[in-house]
Amino acid sequence: xxxxxxxxxxxxxxxxxxxxxxxxxxxxxxxxxxxxxxxxxxxxxxxxxxxxxxxxxxxxxxxxxxxxxxxxxxxxxxxxxxxxxxxxxxxxxxxxxxxxxxxxxxxxxxxxxxxxxxxxxxxxxxxxxxxxxxxxxxxxxxxxxxxxxxxxxxxxxxxxxxxxxxxxxxxxxxxxxxxxxxxxxxxxxxxxxxxxxxxxxxxxxxxxxxxxxxxxxxxxxxxxxxxxxxxxxxxxxxxxxxxxxxxxxxxxxxxxxxxxxxxxxxxxxxxxxxxxxxxxxxxxxxxxxxxxxxxxxxxxxxxxxxxxxxxx
Numbered sequence: 082x083x084x085x086x087x088x089x090x091x092x093x094x095x096x097x098x099x100x101x102x103x104x105x106x107x108x109x110x111x112x113x114x115x116x117x118x119x120x121x122x123x124x125x126x127x128x129x130x131x132x133x134x135x136x137x138x139x140x141x142x143x144x145x146x147x148x149x150x151x152x153x154x155x156x157x158x159x160x161x162x163x164x165x166x167x168x169x170x171x172x173x174x175x176x177x178x179x180x181x182x183x184x185x186x187x188x189x190x191x192x193x194x195x196x197x198x199x200x201x202x203x204x205x206x207x208x209x210x211x212x213x214x215x216x217x218x219x220x221x222x223x224x225x226x227x228x229x230x231x232x233x234x235x236x237x238x239x240x241x242x243x244x245x246x247x248x249x250x251x252x253x254x255x256x257x258x259x260x261x262x263x264x265x266x267x268x269x270x271x272x273x274x275x276x277x278x279x280x281x282x283x284x285x286x287x288x289x290x291x292x293x294x295x296x297x298x299x300x301x302x303x304x305x306x307x308x309x310x311x312x313x314x315x316x317x318x319x320x321x322x323x324x325x326x327x328x329x330x331x332x333x334x335x336x337x338x339x340x341x342x343x344x345x346x347x348x349x350x351x352x353x354x355x356x357x358x359x360x361x362x363x364x365x366x367x368x369x370x371x372x373x374x375x376x377x378x379x380x381x382x383x384x385x386x387x388x389x390x391x392x393x
Contacts, residue, residue: 116146117175117367119360120168122189124181124205125156128279128307129332130352131179134203137356138177145364158185165189169196175363179203184248186210199366203359204352206250213366216358216376220251223348223380224258224304227327230346230382231300232262232269234325240300241291242274243284243308252276255304255329269300277308284311292316300325306335306347313343321345331383331391339388349381349391 121138123131135151142149150173154161158181168176169192176193180186183206190210193200200207202215231240242259245252256274263271273291277283284303288311292298301324303309309328313320320326321343328335331349338344355378362372383391 116148117364118148118150118171118173119363120165120171120173120176121149121151121359122154122161122164122168122176122178123151124154124161124179126153127155129334130305130307130330130350131204134179134352134356137353138360139356140353141357141360145360147360147364149360154181156181158182161186162189166192169193169198172196173198174367175199175201177201177203177359177363178207180205180207180249182246182248183208183250199363201359201363201366203355204251208248212374214362214372214374214376215250216355216362217250217378218350218355218380219377220254220380221258221261223329223350224255224260225262226258226380226382227255227302227329227346227348228259228262230384231302231325231327232266234327234345235269235300237268238299239270239272239295239297240302241288241295241298242271243287243301243303243312244274244276245279245304245308247276252304259302259304272298277303277311279305279307281307281311281314284308285315286311288312288315298324300327303328306330306332309344309347310334310338313338331381333392336383336388336392339383339385340392342385346382346384349383351378351380354378 126132139149152164161181176198186207187209190200190207194211199213202212204217206215272295275287277287301312306328309326312326316324326344328347331347335347365372
């Protein structure tokens with residue numbers, strides 16, 4: 082009898098060890114139900130674009146059986162550094178990061194690197210540290226599309242550009258694509274390009290300043306829709322008619338403004354897809370699989386002719 086009990090005990094322990102080994106295959110942290118834990122650091126949830134990105138990531142995490150731990154940096158680089166350090170302390174299996182600032186985020190990425198936690202950047206890249214991949218819209222091409230549309234809308238004359246947060250990859254890349262097309266022709270001239278930090282209130286204030294210096298402005302390209310909505314408010318009854326406005330993102334407010342004739346176009350991103358691809362690729366990395374170093378997400382031109390499709 083004693084021998085049988087001993088053998089049975091060994092078999093039970095072996096079975097338990099097998100269960101533990103299988104449960105831990107995807108990483109040491111483990112989430113609810115034994116799935117991996119993924120930290121998501123977002124630059125700000127005070128922007129509909131990033132709310133949609135978070136929702137896409139959450140839906141993918143639910144589908145994949147992962148626990149998503151979300152931190153809102155509230156557009157503060159120091160807060161984001163603390164958030165990522167908390168993820169490192171919690172020993173999450175992977176970190177998704179949407180940087181407040183591409184330069185300032187480097188120490189956070191390096192801290193995760195030192196802890197051997199894989200890092201994936203969403204929407205904005207990092208200027209240093211090791212990233213498994215950057216998942217972002219094709220911002221350079223989006224800037225080109227915006228310039229071509231604004232040239233067609235304006236025909237000829239002076240235009241202005243509202244820039245995003247200095248040092249971030251979307252600001253750099255959208256500006257690069259836009260200015261590349263503008264500089265390749267002579268009919269439309271870029272007479273002012275100023276930062277409004279991707280914020281609606283600053284878009285309003287900066288547009289008012291631009292209008293004082295350049296009262297004959299005929300068009301504005303805003304590197305995101307929040308700034309574009311600020312420009313709409315600054316222009317009042319002139320928005321969309323006397324002064325053409327092209328934005329970038331495809332948020333609901335902008336789509337409604339296009340439908341109402343207050344804005345003329347926007348370059349629609351797919352933030353939900355950026356978020357879901359972040360989780361899907363994090364799962365691959367945790368499983369030891371390789372991923373592409375850059376994963377571009379297509380952008381689309383939205384005008385009054387097709388805006389109803391996007392509102393649906």
